[in-house]
Amino acid sequence: MSELSELYQEVILDHNKQPRNYRKLEGANHHAEGYNPLCGDQITVYLKMDGDKIEDVSFVGSGCAISKASSSMMTGAVKGKTKAEAEAVFEKFHQMVTGKPGTPAPENIGKLAVFSGVCEFPSRVKCASLAWHTLRSAMEGRDETISTEAEEAGDDAHPRR
Amino acid sequence: MSQPATHNLPNAAPAPLGWDVRRIRGDFPILRETVQGKPLVYLDNAASSQKPRSVIDRVQRYYERENANIHRGVHLLSEKATEEYEHARSKLQHFINAKEAREIVFVRGATEAINLVAMTYGLKNFKAGDEILITNLEHHSNIVPWQMLCERTGAILKVVPINDAGELLLDEFEKLLTEKTKIVAVNHVSNGLGTINPIKWIIDKAHAKGVLVLIDGAQSVPHLKVDVQALDCDFFVFSGHKLFGPTGIGVLYAKAALLEAMPPYQGGGDMISAVTFEKTTYNVIPYKFEAGTPNIAGTIGLGAAVDYLNSICFGGAAAYEHELLEYGTGLLSEIPGLRIVGTAKEKASVLSFVMGEIHPHDIGTVLDLEGVAIRTGHHCNMPLMKRLGLPATARASMAFYNTKEELDVLARALRKVIEVFG
Numbered sequence: 001m002s003e004l005s006e007l008y009q010e011v012i013l014d015h016n017k018q019p020r021n022y023r024k025l026e027g028a029n030h031h032a033e034g035y036n037p038l039c040g041d042q043i044t045v046y047l048k049m050d051g052d053k054i055e056d057v058s059f060v061g062s063g064c065a066i067s068k069a070s071s072s073m074m075t076g077a078v079k080g081k082t083k084a085e086a087e088a089v090f091e092k093f094h095q096m097v098t099g100k101p102g103t104p105a106p107e108n109i110g111k112l113a114v115f116s117g118v119c120e121f122p123s124r125v126k127c128a129s130l131a132w133h134t135l136r137s138a139m140e141g142r143d144e145t146i147s148t149e150a151e152e153a154g155d156d157a158h159p160r161r
Numbered sequence: 162m163s164q165p166a167t168h169n170l171p172n173a174a175p176a177p178l179g180w181d182v183r184r185i186r187g188d189f190p191i192l193r194e195t196v197q198g199k200p201l202v203y204l205d206n207a208a209s210s211q212k213p214r215s216v217i218d219r220v221q222r223y224y225e226r227e228n229a230n231i232h233r234g235v236h237l238l239s240e241k242a243t244e245e246y247e248h249a250r251s252k253l254q255h256f257i258n259a260k261e262a263r264e265i266v267f268v269r270g271a272t273e274a275i276n277l278v279a280m281t282y283g284l285k286n287f288k289a290g291d292e293i294l295i296t297n298l299e300h301h302s303n304i305v306p307w308q309m310l311c312e313r314t315g316a317i318l319k320v321v322p323i324n325d326a327g328e329l330l331l332d333e334f335e336k337l338l339t340e341k342t343k344i345v346a347v348n349h350v351s352n353g354l355g356t357i358n359p360i361k362w363i364i365d366k367a368h369a370k371g372v373l374v375l376i377d378g379a380q381s382v383p384h385l386k387v388d389v390q391a392l393d394c395d396f397f398v399f400s401g402h403k404l405f406g407p408t409g410i411g412v413l414y415a416k417a418a419l420l421e422a423m424p425p426y427q428g429g430g431d432m433i434s435a436v437t438f439e440k441t442t443y444n445v446i447p448y449k450f451e452a453g454t455p456n457i458a459g460t461i462g463l464g465a466a467v468d469y470l471n472s473i474c475f476g477g478a479a480a481y482e483h484e485l486l487e488y489g490t491g492l493l494s495e496i497p498g499l500r501i502v503g504t505a506k507e508k509a510s511v512l513s514f515v516m517g518e519i520h521p522h523d524i525g526t527v528l529d530l531e532g533v534a535i536r537t538g539h540h541c542n543m544p545l546m547k548r549l550g551l552p553a554t555a556r557a558s559m560a561f562y563n564t565k566e567e568l569d570v571l572a573r574a575l576r577k578v579i580e581v582f583g
């Protein structure tokens with residue numbers, strides 16, 4: 001059960017059951033859709049940007065526990081941050097979930113460290129990073145739906161039949 | 162049956178007479194593996210099945226002692242390899258009871274076989290307004306090649322709908338089968354739900370209107386004895402890796418007259434009989450469709466898989482698997498909140514299911530940590546998932562080497578899923 005509880009930490013289970021900022025954002029000026037065709041995860045991220053600053057952020061969608069909890073905690077982690085700061089958090093998060101198992105979580109990643117167990121489960125990396133890819137797309141003001149399958153091979157790619 | 166069952170596994174109801182699952186499991190080295198420190202319970206057979214020792218050894222022997230190119234050398238090894246390759250063709254011919262060995266074309270798998278038919282037969286014969294009739298149960302590989310053909314020819318894709326149990330609506334099929342229909346392409350067994358389709362009936366209906374039929378047998382040959390002459394299908398395709406054989410090898414069966422009339426698929430060596438810069442004469446069938454050096458080891462390995470199936474009296478597998486299916490259906494039905502998706506009356510040993518709010522992907526991960534390998538997701542069946550209103554399902558698919566004890570492990574692991582997420 002130990003590996004199981006390492007992946008599905010209490011915090012993750014809690015965010016899965018009661019996702020934070022789970023709503024369509026009134027007055028959002030950016031949004032983007034993210035889709036993980038492999039497991040059918042689908043989310044929309046809404047942003048209210050004030051210049052470079054993320055004044056508010058929310059999401060709706062459906063997906064597995066990892067993707068839902070990751071979306072929920074992403075909203076908490078980037079609210080009030082600038083674009084560049086949010087990008088920097090994503091960078092660290094991505095490093096952590098795609099890193100070699102056993103490497104300590106990056107510093108200053110805060111609560112997001114609960115996702116450090118994901119790197120043991122290559123097939124779940126996309127679930128964890130979907131919200132972040134979608135956030136990035138929303139910040140960049142791209143209108144298209146991003147898909148985890150369109151990523152470069154070798155990045156988060158673990159395509160499974 | 163080669164041997165009546167003499168020992169049953171502890172606590173198991175007796176297997177159907179003669180299906181000695183313990184002995185059969187002994188033939189599959191991988192079934193002794195442990196995963197996450199637990200004995201492997203492999204229930205992802207619809208994605209790819211495991212290989213018996215005899216297949217693994219055969220491929221190894223080819224590389225160690227027989228490796229050479231085929232149809233080319235005058236030296237002994239090349240002759241030997243050619244002979245073994247062609248011998249495999251006749252094994253496959255007999256396995257599906259094709260009339261002639263030259264009706265067996267070796268390809269990469271079911272996917273390539275369907276693409277081949279679409280891009281040769283289809284491209285030559287279909288025109289704008291013609292209709293291609295598929296079903297809502299099809300795997301992407303029996304959808305996308307036809308869509309690509311439609312793009313090129315202006316033909317139109319029509320889809321036979323299903324009911325909530327996952328069965329084809331046959332009266333709708335009859336309505337959709339018109340004088341515009343040029344081909345019906347349907348799977349024998351659905352990979353997502355396990356539905357066994359009434360293909361003989363479909364073939365007869367189509368033929369009565371002069372329409373050709375392609376059967377995607379990727380999920381049927383591992384479970385059911387197939388006789389292409391009795392079925393009278395025009396094309397029948399399957400993949401070796403789901404049939405206990407190697408990856409990268411599969412079969413396109415087509416009636417000889419159709420193959421004769423079809424243009425080649427790819428150009429290159431082996432598919433020609435004479436080449437000048439002015440004109441190339443194509444080789445006879447099946448070689449016309451086997452351009453380039455083929456997957457020789459895979460072909461010989463697939464021949465060995467057929468030998469293996471013959472040696473265990475494969476015909477008895479279906480009854481045993483049906484027993485597994487009923488047992489598994491019973492077990493899963495007792496799990497709170499679990500719903501089996503795909504409840505066709507005629508079903509192969511596939512159990513697709515959902516568990517309320519718990520996402521299949523999470524189910525799959527928890528099971529994996531218990532050593533249980535299942536598939537989660539859309540199963541290359543996105544239009545089917547859409548029809549069912551589900552983003553994904555979890556799917557346990559059994560082979561003749563699985564046991565009731567393994568299904569007990571599955572059920573226990575599913576209860577653990579509820580503990581974690583319930």
Ligand SMILES: Cc1ncc(COP(=O)(O)O)c(C=O)c1O
Nearest residue numbers: 270271272300302352379380400
């Ligand atoms: C019904 C069906 N058709 C076709 C295929 C494609 O087989 P392959 O990927 O081996 O070409 C599959 C495999 O998943 C299948 O289940």
